[in-house]
Amino acid sequence: MTAGELNDLTVLVLGAFIGFEVISRVPTILHTPLMSGSNAIHGIILAGALGILFGAHGALEVTLGVLAVVLATINVVGGFVVTDRMLEMFKGRRSQQ
Amino acid sequence: MILAALAARQVAVDIAYLVAASLFILGLRGLASPRSARRGNLTAAVGMVIAIAASLVGEHPSAGVVELAVAAVVVGAVIGAVSARRVRMTAMPQMVAAFNGVGGGAASTVAIVSVLATRGGGATLASVASVLSVAIGAISFAGSAIAFAKLQELMTGRPITYTAQQVVNALLLLAVIGGMVAVAVGPTDRVALGVLVAAAVVLGVAFVLPIGGADMPVVISLLNAFTGLAVAATGFVVHSTVVIIGGTLVGASGTLLTKLMSDAMGRSLANVLFAAVGSAPKGAGGAEGIPEGATVRSGTADDIGTMLAYASKVVIVPGYGLAVAQAQHTVRDLVRALEGRGVEVSFGIHPVAGRMPGHMNVLLAEADIPYEQLHDLEQANDEFRTTDVVLVVGANDVVNPAARTQSSSPIYGMPILNVDEAKTVVFLKRSMRPGFAGVDNPLFYNPKTVMLFGDAKASLAALVAAVKAA
Numbered sequence: 001m002t003a004g005e006l007n008d009l010t011v012l013v014l015g016a017f018i019g020f021e022v023i024s025r026v027p028t029i030l031h032t033p034l035m036s037g038s039n040a041i042h043g044i045i046l047a048g049a050l051g052i053l054f055g056a057h058g059a060l061e062v063t064l065g066v067l068a069v070v071l072a073t074i075n076v077v078g079g080f081v082v083t084d085r086m087l088e089m090f091k092g093r094r095s096q097q
Numbered sequence: 098m099i100l101a102a103l104a105a106r107q108v109a110v111d112i113a114y115l116v117a118a119s120l121f122i123l124g125l126r127g128l129a130s131p132r133s134a135r136r137g138n139l140t141a142a143v144g145m146v147i148a149i150a151a152s153l154v155g156e157h158p159s160a161g162v163v164e165l166a167v168a169a170v171v172v173g174a175v176i177g178a179v180s181a182r183r184v185r186m187t188a189m190p191q192m193v194a195a196f197n198g199v200g201g202g203a204a205s206t207v208a209i210v211s212v213l214a215t216r217g218g219g220a221t222l223a224s225v226a227s228v229l230s231v232a233i234g235a236i237s238f239a240g241s242a243i244a245f246a247k248l249q250e251l252m253t254g255r256p257i258t259y260t261a262q263q264v265v266n267a268l269l270l271l272a273v274i275g276g277m278v279a280v281a282v283g284p285t286d287r288v289a290l291g292v293l294v295a296a297a298v299v300l301g302v303a304f305v306l307p308i309g310g311a312d313m314p315v316v317i318s319l320l321n322a323f324t325g326l327a328v329a330a331t332g333f334v335v336h337s338t339v340v341i342i343g344g345t346l347v348g349a350s351g352t353l354l355t356k357l358m359s360d361a362m363g364r365s366l367a368n369v370l371f372a373a374v375g376s377a378p379k380g381a382g383g384a385e386g387i388p389e390g391a392t393v394r395s396g397t398a399d400d401i402g403t404m405l406a407y408a409s410k411v412v413i414v415p416g417y418g419l420a421v422a423q424a425q426h427t428v429r430d431l432v433r434a435l436e437g438r439g440v441e442v443s444f445g446i447h448p449v450a451g452r453m454p455g456h457m458n459v460l461l462a463e464a465d466i467p468y469e470q471l472h473d474l475e476q477a478n479d480e481f482r483t484t485d486v487v488l489v490v491g492a493n494d495v496v497n498p499a500a501r502t503q504s505s506s507p508i509y510g511m512p513i514l515n516v517d518e519a520k521t522v523v524f525l526k527r528s529m530r531p532g533f534a535g536v537d538n539p540l541f542y543n544p545k546t547v548m549l550f551g552d553a554k555a556s557l558a559a560l561v562a563a564v565k566a567a
Contacts, residue, residue, distance in 0.1 A: 008341055028357075029131065031354065036193045039321050041346060047335075069169035069173065069203075
């Protein structure tokens, strides 16, 4: 295992602990927006998809790269917008009071 | 000189990734509290923009590819934004499933391309990560597609079971594992890769088919965690720290959220995934616990409206029926009409009311019902003994006393709202058809129960008129 790979594993393990910690006490009322919001975060795969497309050789790789970019962008944009729409409603009620 | 410039640029990119990862964590943290949730979501979105912008620095795209990439981003952004803006609040669960599915598909596709591009090389960390990502991403994609189809009612929401299903699923899992090993250790073989993808897709479908509609939120949450893991694995393949962090955060938080959800239903995750609740409905009308010859009493909107108007305390228990009928605004009108007469009104909300935990709170928030009036399971259960009328709008399983009393019932052990402790229970239902769990409700036959048949919105509107006239 190279030093770079060990670094990546360290990041993975620490990320997992933080993931558990930050949402360990969420009220049920927010489960749906939380699921939707975390869903948008895994859209970070868009960074990987763009990298793959930029380095693609041949028609098959380019086609798959374009497909990956489209899918990842739907995930990112749709995820954040739909979560914001849900949470906007919670906000509207508070400002009224 | 050039090397120094390159190094400086790499440091700048790494700092940007660090900032982005911090914003993801802050964003997730924000999402855990109602006050900071919207800001949290925006924080994570800003982190996303920074991370993607940083990842573009240092790329050397071949000719013509930049245009393709821009076009692909525009197409994806338009599809994502338009569907997110247009979707009705009631269809939110299937929308989340769809967005999760495309994320899993993207992770799988990125890993497929990198396997194609590496032309073999033995079982390194990267090759192990890439086959994991191919498989998990494809399972998540296919499973989410089935979840979407079930919730959108493109296919039956009931569990689909057949003989030796567990054996078939186990064999599929073995096929996926075999495919992963073959692709990871062997020289790049397109046939093996194709078999792996196909087996993973079929496993994703087979895995979600036997799961019923009521359990779907838990499955969507689990698939969300799967996609997170697939994305994290892809991060190893494309050597991107920020992709690893983003994926891992979702994988871990999604796993915990899945557990919290199955706890809210009083079930273990294994039970949700493998028990196929409601697949074998009892013989026509022959549910146990219902006395022979028991009858159902139905009332008119006028009678029930009068009863509500002269009550001193009313609790409304909303369920998916309210959501389907888009009746959240009409129920608000009923609340206002009752409050105008001095009736104390609150809502008793089961953790899994609607089709997703917290989904009902979103719908009622849309109708401007104050947060203080929305009581959770424990709070509501303390109140039923002193409640005159409980109005159950399109819910069934979450108030079914069989969950307390019948050890043979598939919903036995699920925490329920004890509406049967109130003086009178009114059910607003379309018909006598059982709910998602496919079990009959003995409470329908209780002498203190009155049924008001019809579409939830029309029934509620009739009740508003009756309360105003009383």
